[in-house]
Amino acid sequence: MDTKIKKSNKVLKGVVTSDKMDKTIVVLVTRFVEHKKYGKRIKKTKKYKVHDEKNSKKIGDIVEIEETKPISGDKHFKVIHATAGQV
Numbered sequence: 670m671d672t673k674i675k676k677s678n679k680v681l682k683g684v685v686t687s688d689k690m691d692k693t694i695v696v697l698v699t700r701f702v703e704h705k706k707y708g709k710r711i712k713k714t715k716k717y718k719v720h721d722e723k724n725s726k727k728i729g730d731i732v733e734i735e736e737t738k739p740i741s742g743d744k745h746f747k748v749i750h751a752t753a754g755q756v
Contacts, residue, residue, distance in 0.1 A: 696717050723740065730752065731753075734747065
């Protein structure tokens, strides 16, 4: 029996911080983690370069991004949903 398990792609939500590149935006994703020893919640942020085919996303937009195969050297995500954010 030849069954393949499909790996689910990572989906993240963040805010567009830069749209100056062609077909690429930079998205800031914020998450909270609990400190192992002290239990305090700590804010962690990370920036991802994301493929935006139509150059339609602007700074401040809230977007959902999905992991894909590598598009370029440091682009591994694409936009799947976007809403206009507060600027």
